[in-house]
Amino acid sequence: MSSGRIRRRLSLGAAVLTASVLLALAGPGIAAAKAPAAPCRGHKARTLPFSTGRVDVFKARGYLCAIAYAKRPGARKTMSVSIQARGSRPARDKGNYTHHAGPVTVHAGHRCVWVTGKIGGGGVSSGWILC
Numbered sequence: 001m002s003s004g005r006i007r008r009r010l011s012l013g014a015a016v017l018t019a020s021v022l023l024a025l026a027g028p029g030i031a032a033a034k035a036p037a038a039p040c041r042g043h044k045a046r047t048l049p050f051s052t053g054r055v056d057v058f059k060a061r062g063y064l065c066a067i068a069y070a071k072r073p074g075a076r077k078t079m080s081v082s083i084q085a086r087g088s089r090p091a092r093d094k095g096n097y098t099h100h101a102g103p104v105t106v107h108a109g110h111r112c113v114w115v116t117g118k119i120g121g122g123g124v125s126s127g128w129i130l131c
Contacts, residue, residue: 039103040065045130048115052122055081055115057130062109064130067102068117074098077120086111086128 042060052072058065068081079101084090085108093102106113112128 039067039100040105046115046126048117048124048126050117050119050122050124053079053117053119055117055124055126057083057113057115059130062107063105064108064113065103065105066115066117067100067104068119069100070098070119073100079117079119081117082115084114085109086113090114 038058040056040058040060042058042063042065044056045059045064046057048055048057053068053070055066055068058067064083064085066081066083068079070077070079076096076098078094079097080092080094081102081104082090082092083104083106085106088106088111091104091106093104095101101117101119108130112131113126114128115124115126117124
């Protein structure tokens with residue numbers, strides 16, 4: 001074989017290898033774009049609705065996670081979410097967001113939690129739940 005033929009075959013092999021690696025890396029990204037992953041692990045334990053949005057609470061292996069979603073996303077508004085295990089300090093997220101605040105996570109074990117969420121002028125406070 002001539003050296004030109006070897007070079008062409010090597011460059012073709014490198015191109016095929018590069019394309020397959022890119023497809024392998026892009027494959028999960030494409031699937032994730034179609035079905036976005038939940039921001040919190042575990043199963044949804046509670047949904048706390050209020051006038052301007054909702055707070056979803058998730059539970060997995062002693063950890064609880066909360067995220068506040070706006071009913072009408074788009075414009076920046078003041079949003080906050082907090083979750084506190086009984087006997088511990090709260091985990092909080094507060095800022096000007098367009099879609100959601102959080103996620104915030106605490107280790108609760110088997111303790112009750114208190115969840116609050118505010119979006120614009122509306123909000124919710126759960127009291128002690130999931131005991």
